Amino acid sequence: MDSDSTVSSLIMMDEDLHPHQFSSSTSKLHTNGTPTSTSVHELLECPVCTNSMYPPIHQCHNGHTLCSTCKTRVHNRCPTCRQELGDIRCLALEKIAESLELPCRYTSVGCPEIFPYYSKLKHESVCNFRPYNCPYAGSDCSTVGDISQLVAHLRDDHRVDMHSGCTFNHRYVKSNPMEVENATWMLTVFHCFGQYFCLHFEAFQLGMAPVYMAFLRFMGDERDARSYSYSLEVGGSGRKLIYEGSPRSIRDSHKKVRDSHDGLIVYRNMALFFSGGDRKELKLRVTGRIWKEQQNPEGGVCIPNLCN
Numbered sequence: 001m002d003s004d005s006t007v008s009s010l011i012m013m014d015e016d017l018h019p020h021q022f023s024s025s026t027s028k029l030h031t032n033g034t035p036t037s038t039s040v041h042e043l044l045e046c047p048v049c050t051n052s053m054y055p056p057i058h059q060c061h062n063g064h065t066l067c068s069t070c071k072t073r074v075h076n077r078c079p080t081c082r083q084e085l086g087d088i089r090c091l092a093l094e095k096i097a098e099s100l101e102l103p104c105r106y107t108s109v110g111c112p113e114i115f116p117y118y119s120k121l122k123h124e125s126v127c128n129f130r131p132y133n134c135p136y137a138g139s140d141c142s143t144v145g146d147i148s149q150l151v152a153h154l155r156d157d158h159r160v161d162m163h164s165g166c167t168f169n170h171r172y173v174k175s176n177p178m179e180v181e182n183a184t185w186m187l188t189v190f191h192c193f194g195q196y197f198c199l200h201f202e203a204f205q206l207g208m209a210p211v212y213m214a215f216l217r218f219m220g221d222e223r224d225a226r227s228y229s230y231s232l233e234v235g236g237s238g239r240k241l242i243y244e245g246s247p248r249s250i251r252d253s254h255k256k257v258r259d260s261h262d263g264l265i266v267y268r269n270m271a272l273f274f275s276g277g278d279r280k281e282l283k284l285r286v287t288g289r290i291w292k293e294q295q296n297p298e299g300g301v302c303i304p305n306l307c308n
Helices: 004-015 019-027 039-043 068-073 091-097 117-124 147-156 254-261 268-275
Strands: 101-103 112-117 161-164 167-174 182-193 194-206 211-217 228-236 237-244 264-266 282-293 302-306
Touching: 039 091, 101 117, 117 228, 147 161, 147 182, 167 194, 194 228, 194 254, 194 282, 211 254, 211 268, 211 282, 228 264, 228 268, 237 254, 237 264, 237 268, 254 264, 264 268, 268 282
Parallel strands: 161 182
Antiparallel strands: 101 112, 167 282, 182 194, 194 211, 211 264, 228 237, 228 282, 282 302
16 A cells, blocks of 8 residues: 555545534634634534643544543554554644634533633633532542532431521530540531531641631532521530631532631530530530621611521
């Protein structure tokens, strides 16, 4: 077979494997003869993971391309022609990508934004329409989804307590609190004002001091979380501690909120004092409420909207 027939057979093979890409890239042209962003976007789609390819974009000796992540997955073999990939960069495709503007990958769930090709990934990492991570603490749960999916996941898979209403009253009992270190005891989900909130309570070391901490997270974005406030109260023996603040979004990890100390912190000695008795058993009662800040249409100030 001569060289011309070899080239012809390679082109025919590519057309059979990717007929949509070739037909779109040759038929969708601007008046100056360059491909449209839609057709080039199709060429920039990795044939293995179907995600958009970013530098370095690799190609085999026959010109088939794939992303750097999938190059490792396929053990350096072209998934199209099975030839060894080597370290060939497709610099032309990388250069063309610089001129593209593409919609956010979450456009199907409401994001209207369009970005230059190389800015799209940065936006998608912080897009308000991206899925949420599971807020459950104490395990490395990799589940992601929208709020309704995560609520069902917390209830069914993590067996989390689910409550309706904006007030709560929890009692935490530990027969030997001296043995408690880095313990996550509770995650309760509350439903009020049509939203979901997660209440955390745990024990850990703050420096050299053992402490107990309770805090609330909002199941939604930070901007919406600022519309709500909550209070936590713990006490006993005629004394009490009160914490008030805004719930943090579950966009912030459980560890990030805990390490920022943004919540009600009770040192062990104080917790045992609240427990009464011989101070050898923890009996800590935490009460709280959630309210929504509403704009006063006349005065323009926030007034609390309490939930019955």
